[in-house]
Amino acid sequence: MSVTLNGATQVDKRIRLTPEILDYVLTCTEQPVPVQQWLIDATTALGQVAEMQVAHEQAVLFTLLAAASKAHRIVEVGTFTGYSALAFARGMPAEGVIDTYDITDKWSSTARRAWQEAGFADRIRQHIGPAADLLDQLPPEPAVGLVFIDADKVSYIRYWEQLVPRVVDNGLIIADNVLYAGEATSVHAEGNAAAIRTFNEHVRADDRVQAVMLPLADGLTIARKLPAGYRR
Numbered sequence: 001m002s003v004t005l006n007g008a009t010q011v012d013k014r015i016r017l018t019p020e021i022l023d024y025v026l027t028c029t030e031q032p033v034p035v036q037q038w039l040i041d042a043t044t045a046l047g048q049v050a051e052m053q054v055a056h057e058q059a060v061l062f063t064l065l066a067a068a069s070k071a072h073r074i075v076e077v078g079t080f081t082g083y084s085a086l087a088f089a090r091g092m093p094a095e096g097v098i099d100t101y102d103i104t105d106k107w108s109s110t111a112r113r114a115w116q117e118a119g120f121a122d123r124i125r126q127h128i129g130p131a132a133d134l135l136d137q138l139p140p141e142p143a144v145g146l147v148f149i150d151a152d153k154v155s156y157i158r159y160w161e162q163l164v165p166r167v168v169d170n171g172l173i174i175a176d177n178v179l180y181a182g183e184a185t186s187v188h189a190e191g192n193a194a195a196i197r198t199f200n201e202h203v204r205a206d207d208r209v210q211a212v213m214l215p216l217a218d219g220l221t222i223a224r225k226l227p228a229g230y231r232r
Contacts, residue, residue, distance in 0.1 A: 017215075029057045036086065039114040043081045046107075052080045054150065054176060055217035059087035062148070062174075065222070066091030069172055071145025075138070076100040077131045077159050078151035078176075082111025082124075088148070089120035098124045099138070101131040102151075131155070135162045143168040150176040153192040156199040164208055169227040173209065175199070179219025 015021065032040060036059065043053045054062075066074065066088045072095065074088050079102035088098055102108075105128045115121040127134050132155055147163045149156055156175060167173060178184065178200055183193035203211050203221060210232075211223035 026057060030060050032056055032059075035114055035118045036083070038117070039081060039083055039086065039110070042110050042114075043083065046081075052078075054084045054087075058176070058217050058220060059083060061216070061220075062087040063091035065172060065174070066096075066146060069146055071171065072096045073142050073144050074098040074146045074148070075135075075144050075163060075166075076148045076150070077135070077163075078102060078149070079107070079111060079126060080150075081107045082114050084148060084150065085111070085124050086114055086118055086120065088146070089115070089118070089123055092123070096123060099127060100124060101127045101129075101134055103130060104128065132158050132162065135159065138162075138166065140166065143171070145171045147171075147173045148176070149174070153177065153180070153199070154195040156195065157202050160199070160202065160206075164206070164225065167225040169225055171225045173223040173225065175203070175221045175223075177218045178213055178221045179215065181218060184219070 036056070040053070040056065043050045062084060071092055074092060074096065076085055076088070076098060079085060079100040082100075085098050085100045092098070105126075108126060108128075111126070112121060115124050131151060144163065144166045145168055147167060149159050149163075151159070160173070160175070164173060178196060180193045180196045183189050184196040184200060186193070189197045200213070200221070203209070203223060209223040209225055211221055214220045214222065
């Protein structure tokens with residue numbers, strides 16, 4: 001089978017995930033450590049709102065990326081119960097710091113308990129309030145090595161524009177829910193799905209970054225901040 005991409009025909013090696021294949025992938029993924037499992041269980045007990053927690057396979061990738069990038073400063077927009085911040089903290093250098101932003105402190109006690117138990121409470125600074133306003137107050141130094149955006153979808157582009165200029169050359173910008181349960185694929189998308197679709201187009205057109213979208217969980221975009229003068 002072949003596929004046409006940007007006018008070029010190539011062999012299509014993509015696997016369409018069946019439930020059986022997905023189960024196998026998850027079986028082969030590093031399993032949660034005890035504090036992560038506690039946080040998964042505590043979040044699940046909250047009910048429907050638990051859908052805001054990142055999938056564990058994403059958390060494994062976040063730990064890997066934090067370690068590989070050696071990011072000393074991470075900025076996260078959207079804290080919830082702290083699972084993604086915990087994942088980044090597990091991979092970042094010992095002297096690293098995470099600034100995480102959320103509109104509410106409703107779930108902060110759960111997050112802080114997990115961070116404390118994991119030994120990372122002193123590396124994670126939580127900020128409560130409108131992220132767009134607080135990010136404007138972010139000091140320019142030290143520069144940011146890694147960004148994770150996982151908050152209100154209509155503000156994704158604003159967060160992107162606030163943070164990309166603050167990221168170091170070759171630093172990472174990660175955005176979650178870029179498929180929005182598949183709804184973002186439709187030209188007739190509405191509401192949050194439409195906002196995500198517009199964001200995806202914005203990222204694709206941004207010549208400051210090199211980006212890839214992965215069909216991981218609800219869709220994950222990973223972008224690299226290109227050095228000035230980089231030639232594609």
